[in-house]
Amino acid sequence: MTYKRKKRAVSQLLNSKSISSRKSTICDEIDYILGKLVLEVTANEDIDLATYLKYFTLRCSVFLMYGLHLDCFGKDHALCDEIIRNESEIIRLRSPISNIEDSVTLLRYFPKLTNAHKAVECGQTRNGYMNELYARFQEGAKDGNDNNDCTNSFVGQLLAQRGSKRLSEAEIYSICLTFISAGLDNTPLNLNYLLGILSQPVIGQMYQSKAIHNILDNCSGDVVVAWEQSGEANFENAYVHVLVLETLRHFTVLPLSLPRTTTKPFLHGDVIIPANTHLFLNAYAANNDEEHFESPLEFWPERWLDERGQSNFAAKINQHFSFGAGSRMCSGSSFALYEMYVFMVKFLLLFEVHPPDSKLMITDPFANNGNGRATSFEPRSHHVKLIRRQLLSPNEDKIRDVALRI
Numbered sequence: 001m002t003y004k005r006k007k008r009a010v011s012q013l014l015n016s017k018s019i020s021s022r023k024s025t026i027c028d029e030i031d032y033i034l035g036k037l038v039l040e041v042t043a044n045e046d047i048d049l050a051t052y053l054k055y056f057t058l059r060c061s062v063f064l065m066y067g068l069h070l071d072c073f074g075k076d077h078a079l080c081d082e083i084i085r086n087e088s089e090i091i092r093l094r095s096p097i098s099n100i101e102d103s104v105t106l107l108r109y110f111p112k113l114t115n116a117h118k119a120v121e122c123g124q125t126r127n128g129y130m131n132e133l134y135a136r137f138q139e140g141a142k143d144g145n146d147n148n149d150c151t152n153s154f155v156g157q158l159l160a161q162r163g164s165k166r167l168s169e170a171e172i173y174s175i176c177l178t179f180i181s182a183g184l185d186n187t188p189l190n191l192n193y194l195l196g197i198l199s200q201p202v203i204g205q206m207y208q209s210k211a212i213h214n215i216l217d218n219c220s221g222d223v224v225v226a227w228e229q230s231g232e233a234n235f236e237n238a239y240v241h242v243l244v245l246e247t248l249r250h251f252t253v254l255p256l257s258l259p260r261t262t263t264k265p266f267l268h269g270d271v272i273i274p275a276n277t278h279l280f281l282n283a284y285a286a287n288n289d290e291e292h293f294e295s296p297l298e299f300w301p302e303r304w305l306d307e308r309g310q311s312n313f314a315a316k317i318n319q320h321f322s323f324g325a326g327s328r329m330c331s332g333s334s335f336a337l338y339e340m341y342v343f344m345v346k347f348l349l350l351f352e353v354h355p356p357d358s359k360l361m362i363t364d365p366f367a368n369n370g371n372g373r374a375t376s377f378e379p380r381s382h383h384v385k386l387i388r389r390q391l392l393s394p395n396e397d398k399i400r401d402v403a404l405r406i
């Protein structure tokens with residue numbers, strides 16, 4: 001019952017209409033992180049973008065949820081790093097194949113031999129930062145005027161609900177947790193994978209050239225218009241859109257999706273699956289099914305384009321399984337797609353991605369995985385080289401301002 005209430009609330013907060021009304025917030029966060037990169041990137045030096053991308057996702061989630069800006073590079077640095085580190089540890093602990101006590105039940109009586117103590121520690125650390133964020137939210141919401149970011153945030157909205165829709169404090173806490181953790185181990189990893197693809201010699205340059213030509217064609221070459229329009233995100237820059245879709249499919253950050261337990265028996269073919277059975281969706285296998293995708297092991301964005309060169313998003317969305325499927329499918333898929341698409345359009349307007357001097361990304365997601373027992377892929381760190389794209393001087397001041405303001 002409480003799951004259904006929370007699911008309904010999360011779906012309302014994250015549906016495309018709600019995300020549409022928060023576009024400018026998300027764009028501000030993108031401008032902020034890109035502004036930081038503009039200030040910090042030195043031409044001809046390799047850079048690892050993983051932390052920037054995690055900060056971006058975390059800031060977006062925290063602002064939408066609580067109306068708070070985290071100063072990831074300044075006074076909130078330690079807090080942000082703690083959240084990122086701890087959430088990664090938790091997702092690792094939740095892996096269906098890393099906890100031997102899940103299968104050998106006797107071990108549950110010897111918690112010291114298992115990961116149980118680690119899970120308790122992570123839980124306590126998590127309570128610490130969740131309470132800190134909530135306390136900051138309460139402080140920020142005090143003045144309560146119409147323009148108050150905290151009262152307008154998702155938590156503000158949930159607290160303002162009355163009657164049967166009103167969630168309990170525990171339910172709101174659980175939704176906050178979902179927001180903080182859900183995006184962190186997948187959106188930045190997908191973006192980093194795509195940037196790693198763009199840094200590959202020859203082929204990476206080819207994808208970028210197609211993408212930037214497509215963006216400029218759609219705005220008659222006016223880069224300021226391209227920058228502003230990207231936030232509308234009707235996925236008009238089809239080539240960027242298909243780069244994102246192909247990344248989601250090819251990389252499949254959660255290769256076994258999330259494990260589920262059946263609540264009642266059901267018939268599959270001629271086999272009865274009993275209640276309380278753990279089921280896994282082999283999303284990686286589904287995304288690489290030869291009957292469905294031509295040359296599935298190839299990163300080939302064009303597979304998502306129709307004969308007019310448009311990405312036929314509505315028709316294709318159900319054809320990859322990176323967001324899961326069915327009633328438990330990812331509730332954040334519209335949000336994640338919007339974040340990734342706009343981020344990539346703006347990123348490409350600002351930077352050319354080049355092969356690094358060292359640590360070029362390994363493109364095979366399994367060969368690149370640093371932890372075979374984890375729930376989500378844990379890609380080994382890689383570098384890219386960034387060079388400012390020359391056509392963009394008109395936006396430089398604006399982006400610099402945003403980075404310094406927030």
Ligand code: HEM
Pocket residue numbers: 007010014061178179182183186187190253254257258260281321322323324325326327328329330331332333335336
């Ligand atoms: C590229 C980014 C993302 C990927 C690949 C992804 C993938 C997934 C997958 C595979 C599931 C399990 C689906 C199933 O069991 O069938 C899931 C569940 C979920 N995701 Fe995401 N996710 C992403 C981003 C996000 C973001 C940004 C949010 C919200 C801030 C979010 C919120 C959720 C929620 C609430 C669920 C649980 C749904 C339920 O159990 O009913 N996700 N996600």
